[in-house]
Amino acid sequence: DQQVKQNSPSLSVQEGRISILNCDYTNSMFDYFLWYKKYPAEGPTFLISISSIKDKNEDGRFTVFLNKSAKHLSLHIVPSQPGDSAVYFCAASGIQGGSEKLVFGKGTKLTVNP
């Protein structure tokens, strides 16, 4: 039962263009969302997050949009750079049954071509 889904296993974009990575979740109890970036042979690194009280959060070239009614979030990278090539994980957290839950998606591999 995948509570956090990243349906595109891979995405390829041209340098300078926009990269849009999508994430869907199924459980309404999630109220905080994070994106992590992972290079090969390294651990994931935090990129950006958003609380469910917001619908947008921006940090430099990275913007996360949240559509609570659709249970959907997306990460926009503008402009995309070759160094952005990595696997991007979406994660969702919330309280369920009195305990914290944190669930990661399967990841989307982004390739930015020079």
Place this chain on the structure above:
Amino acid sequence: DTAVSQTPKYLVTQMGNDKSIKCEQNLGHDTMYWYKQDSKKFLKIMFSYNNKELIINETVPNRFSPKSPDKAHLNLHINSLELGDSAVYFCASSTGLGTSKQYFGPGTRLTVT
């Protein structure tokens, strides 16, 4: 200066053996985690400790036992290793749960033959 370190980076062992993976963080964080990334690339939380106390314990075989001697360390012991335990194991730490960003270690690739 490595923030979250894990040893070993690679571990190859035979079925039935018992092994440990060590994790240390020098960030002064209160919360530490163990994750498993299997062949299907899912990153799943296994355990979480806050101030040396277990706070998240997902459905994990009891062959896996975390041990936190102090706030800066969270070691993972695995008994009677099975083929299905082959995966990359990541340690992470954060200032708190859920809403706090986590700092991950480089991972330990465990191969059980």
